[in-house]
Amino acid sequence: MPDAARQGLPGRVRALLDDVDAASGAAIREAAALLLDAVEADGIVHVAGAGHSLAMVCETFYRAGGLAAVRPVWDPGVLPLDGAVRSTRVERQAGVGRAVAAAAAPAPPDVAVVFSTSGRNPYPVEIAEECAARGVPVIAVTSARASHGAAARTETTLADHAAIVLDTCVPPGDALHPPEAPRTAAASTILAAYTWSRVLADLDDLATARGVDLPRWTSANVPGGDEHNAALLARYRHRIPEL
Template sequence: MTETVRAQRLPDRVRTLLDDLDSVSGAAIGEAAALLLESVASDGIVHVAGAGHSLAMVCETFYRAGGLAAVRPIWHPGVFPLDDALRSTRVERESGVGRGVVEAAAPTPPDVAVVFSTSGRNPYPVEVAEACAARGVPVIAVTSARASREAAARTPTSLADHAAIVLDTRVPPGDALHPAGAPRTAAVSTILAAYTWSRVLAELDDLASARGMRLPRWTSANVPGGDEENAALLARYRGRIPELTGGRDTSQ
């Protein structure tokens, strides 16, 4: 197979983007892991936000097998696309919604915020990051510099402008990746963002191991002993992360 033909194949172009992400964001991934470790070691909470399809990444970070237990999703029902897709786009563009979400969650140091947004130019993710930073809570932005530069600017600043650490996912403008000459399908943002977060978790695990620290991590409920392992974490965090139980008292 010629190199020209290979470059046209979707799997090879995805792998190229992953390699590009490693090259550009590798050092920042290590910095993000170190910041998260300091937060968790100090009993902080990781507040995670996104809107629209970036909520897929909020789900990826929260109550996930192998994931951190000290994660709280902060979100507004209006940005959830499954019951009203048009509304989710509209609400993400409304001023004030992101700030309100942060005010309700009230993060404080040593907490950390992680905000997912490929373009990083809509008011909702920008306001979440700005409001967290104003409260002294450092922000990790998971975004694409290329997509942000070419996106419609709906705010004076971008998500990256309010971040202590920027993880550039290298998602191309428009997200679609296929066909190569005129991409119109096969969005790649979730693949690249999920890979970025997995790399952060792996780096975090290595740093914690080097320090001799045991991270609070969820175990799959589908393996023997999983429910028992998770019970202690639920007891530890349910008062600070109401989304774990819907605010219900599960002590009985």
């Protein structure tokens, strides 16, 4: 991206957003359709990630404008805020992801969404593998470039177990600046959040076309927000204990 490089970091980020549109536009529409089918059938969307990908779990769960039928699937050990080095170790530990997925007990018509930029650590790979084995389709939000450049800690990758792969186009190492030797300004959260927002937008359009009223959270900071959300809490609290 020589032109974008001359524009500095903003130009490089915008170029990567264009790359996401080109690489994942069709898959985003497929993901929206899969999610709509699941929600229409009263399924739950199980969302997982580790380390900084937990930012995307927060972005999908109990979020203004987001789906209410979302359950976070996670182990406290992969949260870097209370033991950063430990979180890396736990993400690489075999068996943790499989146990987390088994405890959540996803089943059709549920869907799983797993965020992992590299998709090479056991934790996200095992969650995807376990969900797929239970007949629950997996949407992988990952980067092909980052995965190819990452250390292989599992025989398979997250993408190998996914029904749909959303490529975030994050470069190996994540950092974007300076362009000649990137060492700062990570892009993975920006690109994954944009990808998820595109999924939600396509989901909204598809639901409108089908005449489906999606269960969506409203900001608690606007008039009527608490009342609207109370009905959703009553509907999902018994199935999503994290609420």
